[in-house]
Amino acid sequence: MNTITIRQIGIVAAGLLAGIIAARSAAAQPPNFVLVMADDQGWGDMAYQGHPRLHTPNFDAFSREGIRFDRFYAAAPVCSPTRGSVLTGRTPNRFGCFSWGRPLRPQEVTLAEVLQTAGYATGHFGKWHLGSVQKGSPVSPGASGFDEWVSSPNFFDLDPILSVQGRATQFKGDSSDITVELALKFIGRSLQQKRPFLAVVWFGSPHSPYRALESDRQRYLDLPEAEQNFYGEITAMDRAFGRLRQQLRELGATTSTVLWYCSDNGALPKVGSTGGKRGFKGQIYDGGLLVPAILEWPGSLRQPQVIAVPGVTSDIYPTVLELAGVKPGPQPPLDGISLLPVLKGGRQERAKPIGFWQGGGGGIGVAAKEWMEELLAAQARGEEPNDPLRLATDAGKIGAPVPLDRFPGHSAWLDWPLKLHRIENARTGAVTWELYDLASDPAEAHDLRGKDDRRRPGMQSALETWLKSVARSLNGEDYGPAGRR
DSSP: OOOOOOHHHHHHHHHHHTTOOOOOOOOOOOOOEEEEEESSOTTTTTGGGTTTOOHHHHHHHHHHSSSSEEEEOOOSSSSHHHHHHHHSSSSSGGGOOOSSSSSOTTTTOHHHHHHHHHTOOOEEEEESSSOSTTTTTTTGGGTTTOSEEEEESSSSOSSSSEETTTTEEOOOOHHHHHHHHHHHHHHHHHHHHOEEEHHHHHOOOOOOTTOOHHHHHHGGSSOOHHHHHHHHHHHHHHHHHHHHHHHHHTTSSSSTTOOOOSSSSOOOTTOOOOOOOOTTTTOHHHHEEEEEEEETTTBBSOOEEEESSSSGGGGGGHHHHHHHHOOOOOOOOOOOOOOHHHHHHHSSSSSSSSOOOOOOOOHHHHHHHHHHHHHHHHTTTTTTOOOOHTTTTTTTOOOOOOSSSOOEEEEEEEEETEEEEEEEOOOTTOOOEEEEEEETTTTTTTTOOTSSSSSHHHHHHHHHHHHHHHHHHHTTTTSSSTTTT
C-alpha cells in the first residue's frame, strides 16, 4: 500500500474545492438543510407503511404533509457506506467504504465542505461511523467539513458519551432526544447569526442492542422484550423528530428549510419489516436496500405528493447542491443525480439507472460505548489516546490496484422497472445473473432470465461498464497524482 500524508490530502481537497462557484443570484436566499437519518430502520418500519403495531404519529403526519418517496434506496445495505454516499454523492466502493466501520477517504469532497466554502454553517450530530471522533483524526466530522459536531463513532443508546468536537462528554437521556436537542441549539445559533445552515442529524436508533426508555416500551409490553425495545426506540425517534419539526416552525424556519428523512439500510431480520420485499440488511435485494424517505420544503415545494420514481441516498448530495445554487469545482464522478426535476413534478422517470455493489471487504468493528468510556477516562487524566485504528490514520491509503475485469461480490443494476443482479464468486470468479421486473414482482421472486430478458444484454453491459468506473475510482484515479501516493 502507498500512504498519502495529511498534507497531501489537504492539497487534493483544496484543489477540488477551490473551484466552487456560488451560482445563486444575489437576491436569492439559499435554503437551510436538515438531513436526518435513522440507523437500521427498514422500509416497513413505519405505521404509515401499514405496520400493524408501530406508533409513529409524527412520521405519519410528515408523510401526509410532505413529499414521500415510495422507492427510495440506500446506496448500500449497511450503514457506513450509505452515510458516505450522502456526503459524497458517490457509490461507496469508489472510496473504499465497503462495509460497516470503514472510514471515509479524506480525499473525498464532502457535502459539508462544499456548503462550508459557500458560507453555510455546518453541524453534525449523532452517529458518525465514517472514521474517528477524536480531534486528531483525518476523518473526524471536523476534518470532513463540519464547523460543529457532537458525534459518536458508531450507534449509541441511553445516557451516551459523545464527542463534543473531540472532547468526550457524558449525556443523560434517550439518544434521539439528545441528538435533536443538540441540533436545535446549533440551528438556533445559525438563525441568530443569519447564516444558512446544514444540520446532519444521524440517530443511533433503532440499532441493536435495543434499549428504549421504559415509557417508550409501554404500548408494546405484550410483545417479546427485543421487539418492545426495538419499537420503543422507533417511537422515541418519532417523538424527537416531531420536536425537531415543531421547533423549526416555532423558530420561523420551516419555509426556508429543506427537511429530509431516511434510513441507512433496509430492515433487520426478526424484528424489522421489509414490507414484503426480499432480503434484509446486508443484502442487495430490495429488502436490504429500500428505506423510508420523506422530504419537505414548504417555502417552494408546497404540495404534498408521493413519488414512485426511484431515488437513492447518493442523490442527496447533488440535489442539495442544486437547491443551494452551489457548484463544486473539479468534481469526481457522481453516481447520484439531482432529484429536483422529479420533486417539481416535471419528470416522471429517473434520468439514469442506479448501481449497487456489495463486495470488496468486510466490516471493521467500532465498539463505540467502550471506546468513548476509555476516551472520557483518558481525557480526565489529561491524556489523548493515539491508537491508529481509533484515529483512522490510514483512511487515506490507496491499496494495490484492483482489476478492471473482476468484480467479486453481489452487484445490481436498477433500470426501472428491471433490476439485474450479478453475483461473482470471489474464489472461482464464476458469475451468475438474476433478472426481476420490480413493477410486477416487488418480492424479486420470479427470475426472468431465459423468459423475457430482451433488455438484459444492454443492462449487463451497462452494469459492467459502471463497475469498471467504480474500480478505477477505488484505485485512486479520481484524486490526481498527489491523492494516489
